[in-house]
Amino acid sequence: MQWLPYTLLTALSLASADALSKKALRNADELTIVWVRVGYALPFLALTLFFVPLPRLDPTFWATVAAMVPLEIAAMALYVKAIRLSPLSLSVPFLALTPVFIIFIAFFLIGERPSPTGVAGIIVIAAGAYMLNVNSSKEGLIGPLRAIVREPGSVLMTVVALIYAFTSTLGKVAVMHSGPMFFGFFYPLILTAVLTPFMAGKGTLKTVLSRPTIFVLIGLCTAMMISTHYVAISLTNVSYMIAVKRMSIIFSVIYGKLFFKEAGIRERLLGSSMMVAGVALIVVS
Numbered sequence: 001m002q003w004l005p006y007t008l009l010t011a012l013s014l015a016s017a018d019a020l021s022k023k024a025l026r027n028a029d030e031l032t033i034v035w036v037r038v039g040y041a042l043p044f045l046a047l048t049l050f051f052v053p054l055p056r057l058d059p060t061f062w063a064t065v066a067a068m069v070p071l072e073i074a075a076m077a078l079y080v081k082a083i084r085l086s087p088l089s090l091s092v093p094f095l096a097l098t099p100v101f102i103i104f105i106a107f108f109l110i111g112e113r114p115s116p117t118g119v120a121g122i123i124v125i126a127a128g129a130y131m132l133n134v135n136s137s138k139e140g141l142i143g144p145l146r147a148i149v150r151e152p153g154s155v156l157m158t159v160v161a162l163i164y165a166f167t168s169t170l171g172k173v174a175v176m177h178s179g180p181m182f183f184g185f186f187y188p189l190i191l192t193a194v195l196t197p198f199m200a201g202k203g204t205l206k207t208v209l210s211r212p213t214i215f216v217l218i219g220l221c222t223a224m225m226i227s228t229h230y231v232a233i234s235l236t237n238v239s240y241m242i243a244v245k246r247m248s249i250i251f252s253v254i255y256g257k258l259f260f261k262e263a264g265i266r267e268r269l270l271g272s273s274m275m276v277a278g279v280a281l282i283v284v285s
Helices: 003-024 030-039 042-051 059-085 088-110 116-131 134-139 143-150 152-176 180-202 205-209 212-233 238-245 248-260 265-284
Strands: none
Touching (some): 003 030, 003 059, 003 088, 003 212, 003 238, 003 248, 030 059, 030 180, 030 205, 030 212, 042 212, 059 088, 059 152, 059 180, 088 116, 088 152, 088 248, 088 265, 116 238, 143 152, 152 180, 152 212, 180 205, 180 212, 212 238, 238 265, 248 265
């Protein structure tokens, strides 16, 4: 169970980065925040290189990274757009669908087989996402599903969840062919290197310096999330780690109420509680 504390810290750091990003989006565009989340994390992540040897990188590593980068950038852009368009408590929770997608992807790509209890936990987490819109059940059984379609952030985050199902599984392959701490620095470095000339070409690169205080905080939270993510994923089954990482949903619902005065928090906490039950099933499996 060494992976569990790392994963819970990943969840808290991710929720904190999301709340700070939503606040920063009041005065910045989505692409700037995408750059900030990786670019400002780099100085903090670079410190970890003092504690790990530099690995020899084989063709499998490079092929995996090449497949991940376009998917990751697309996911990050959709992620930031989702939290701009919708409340945190109605967008971030749909990341809970990632474990549902990943259980199939991880099996086909790297042969991971969750136990029956683990599968039950993942299903309960997905059911919790449904309960986040339980007040819409007055429209019928599919009322909560209709509510998802009506909320653009929910739809976008569902797409993000699907993309993350692929990148999380590919990320474990990359970690296996390099190392968790090394990859935790190298991957954001590559993402920043790809995004920087694109922003420079659009003439928007200077915006990444417009709000240094909140941007540094976003970078610090992102660096903490990345470091703990790759350590945790190297210690356990991909689907289990990602499922527990989705505890960030609960933290995001709480942040949404505390800092953005979002309404309808009661049913969203109900859905989050179901996700906690799913996490418990996974932990004891």
